[in-house]
Amino acid sequence: MIAIDLSNRLAVVTGGRSGIGKGxxxxxxxxxxxxxxxxxxxxxxxxxAGARLIETRLDLSRSADVERWVSVVTAEAGVPDIVVNCAGTSTMDYVIDSSLADWEKVFSINTTGLYLTSKLFAKAMVEAQKPGRIIQIASQAGKNGYRAMGAYCASKHAVLGLTKVMAIELAKHGILVNAVCPGIVETPMKHRERIEGGAIRGMTAQEIYEEDCSQVPLGRTAQVEDVAGVVLFLTSQLASYMTGQAINVTGGMTMH
Structure with missing residues (x-):
């Protein structure tokens, strides 16, 4: 077995306190x-917060906060080798019933905040002539449509488009840009979505959960470790010839 050794590597993870980010x-x-x-x-x-862990507040919905945060990180710790954009949010409603405020909230975090983080760290890598890895946590919702999740699906489609463009533009600098597309993952956000989605569809959260499992060929939903392992692979030398990819981690639910 080839061990993945990231000693002497600096990684930045947004949304690192819960869900996939924590994993x-x-x-x-x-x-x-x-x-x-x-x-x-x-x-x-x-x-x-520990020998090799630093914690920092970040509000991705505020562009000025993202710019300040990137500046502080690079000044205090240096240019990172690895950037993983895990932070995200969702709202639940049918498109015709949805609000512009909810649309803007989702895009401010999932798309605009991710864009700024990726752009600013990529620029720092280029200026420092430092090869690196940028990994976006997208979603199978970036490839498919799901009822009552219009803003979320649209925001994740945008993330995949940005990933492909940045991969092309940054390849000559040795910066690899890839996306991971999780399926149904057992996170606090997913648990909330089952309650809210169930209310919209006249179903219980348990019924939504059972429906979720029935759609996955492997017969179960994902744990955060299932996704985090693929992210770890993308940070390593094992993935040194991969860029511009949108890798499904869906238990076979999405295959394209």
């Missing part, structure tokens, strides 16, 4: 990386 942080730490975990739930601005 990614844990995997990167196990592989030896120094990790900066950014999340809106973190109170401090920039503070070591």
């Amino acid at each position: 990614v942080v844990e995997q990167l730490l196990k592989a030896g990386a120094t990790v900066i975990s950014a999340d809106i739930t973190i109170e401090q601005e920039y503070e070591p």
Whole structure:
């Protein structure tokens, strides 16, 4: 077995306090990386939380905050080798009943915030002549449509488009840009979606869960570790000839 060793690598993870982001942080730490975990739930601005873990507050919905945060990170820790954009949000409603405010909220985090984070760190990598990895946590919702998730699906489609363009533009600098497209993952956001989606569709959260499982060929929904392992692979030398990809981690639910 080839061990993945990220010693002497600096990784930045948005949305690192819960869900997939938390799982990614844990995997990167196990592989030896120094990790900066950014999340809106973190109170401090920039503070070591452990030997190789630094936690910092970030509100991705505020462009000025993203710009300030990237500036602080690069000044305090240097240009990262790895950037993983995990932070995301969703709203539940049929498109004809949805609000512009909800649309803008989802796009401000899932798309605009991700775009700024990717752009600014990529620019820092280019200026420092430092090859790196940028990994976007997209979704199978970036390839398909799902009822009551118009804003979320549209935002994730945009992420995949951005991934492909950045992969082309940054290839000459040795910066690899890929996306991971999880399927149904057991996270706090998914649990909330089952309650809200069930209310819209006249179903219980348990019924939604059973429906979810029935749609997956492997017969179960994903745990965060299933996704984090693929992210870890993309950070490693094992993925040194991959860029511009949108990798499904869906248990066979999405195959394109």
